[in-house]
Amino acid sequence: MDIRDMKHFYAIVEEGNISNAAKRLNIAQPPLSKQMKQLEENLGVQLFERGSRRIRLTEAGQLLRERVEQILGLVDGTMKEITELNSGLAGILSIGTVTTSGATLLPDLINKFHNLYPNVTFQLWEGDGYRILELLDKRIIEIGIIRAPFDSEFYESITLPAEPLVIAMKQDGCHCGEDPENVRLIELVNQPLIIPLRWKAMFVEWCGKAGFKPNIVCISDGVLLNILWAKLGIGMALVPKSVEGLISDSALTYKKIIEPTVSTETVIVWVRNRKLSANSKHFLDLLKDMVVK
Structure with missing residues (x-):
């Protein structure tokens, strides 16, 4: 297996099928299919699960994808370093x-x-x-x-x-507290919460110190998805304050968490x-x- 095989294999993985990969590589589809078949024979494993419009990788294919990412990344990095020496x-x-x-x-x-x-x-x-x-x-x-x-x-x-964390909630849904801009941590008791995985342990600890166990209905690191769920009223989403400026929606309101103020970096x-x-x-x-x- 050489660098050409790796680049062609990775193109197929990124494009999802051989036809699109062939167009991207500016080669005909039959030779590319033959090349991948030969690669499988040389390695003695099946790399692709065929039979559907979008190619899926076998376990061996997944492993090769990970290794090819590393190798091509190293090759590209080396080429950049050499280029920079001269230009x-x-x-x-x-x-x-x-x-x-x-x-x-x-x-x-x-x-x-x-x-x-x-x-x-x-x-x-x-x-x-x-x-x-x-x-x-x-x-x-x-x-x-x-x-x-x-x-x-x-x-x-x-x-x-540091950047404050806020709670995003549906504008016409259930609100926490009387303050239109802030919410005390204790006021989140029994509220359905959507929490990023990265902050789950810290958030549970904060709530524990405040004397309650949070009602977490979803754990997700997808900020846009979490905001959408909050807009639908499924729960209240814990997000950085910068989200308020990026996703302005009249159906949502954002409240800064206080007592204690919690933040992210x-x-x-x-x-x-x-x-x-x-x-x-x-x-x-x-x-x-x-x-x-």
Whole structure:
């Protein structure tokens, strides 16, 4: 199996079928199908479950996908480093981000970086915090933007100022307390709550100190989905305050949690003891100048 096999296999995985992958690779479909069949024969395993319009990977195929992500990420990273030695800042800067942090932090940052280094292009990946760390580990990205907490033993980081957490709820639904802008933590007793997995343990601990066990109806790291559920009245969603500016909806109201005030932190992370490209180093320097006080 060579790099060409890996790239063609990964194209099929990303596109979901051989036909679309062939178009993307600018080759005919029959040779690509034959190449994958030969790859399976060489490896002695079946990689794809055939018979449906969208290809599904076997267990062996899933394992190969993970390894190919790592290998291609390493190859691309090496090529970028070599290119930078001769031509300065150019190529691709790969960043992964959780939805809310990326939407509020990245636009101005990327715009300024692009003005300084117009030959650099960006590749952005979006997902929950666990997915972003996985992409970092596999060298698919060099910089991740996540929410705390995280394992500082494996990642270096820059922590941004704390951001309050708020409760998003249906405007004409059941409200908590009389204050139109704030809600005391104790006022969430018996309320149906939608909590991100990342904050579940901390939130349960906060509620325990306040003297009650929270009524969690859903655990989900999908901020947009959580807000939709809140809008439908299924529950009240725990989200960062920045969501209020990103998702403004007359059917929703947002209340800051007080007594105690609870907060979250956006963290920029990269793998400890791994050499960063010149692009990433300059991006972090710009970030520190713009955001870190």
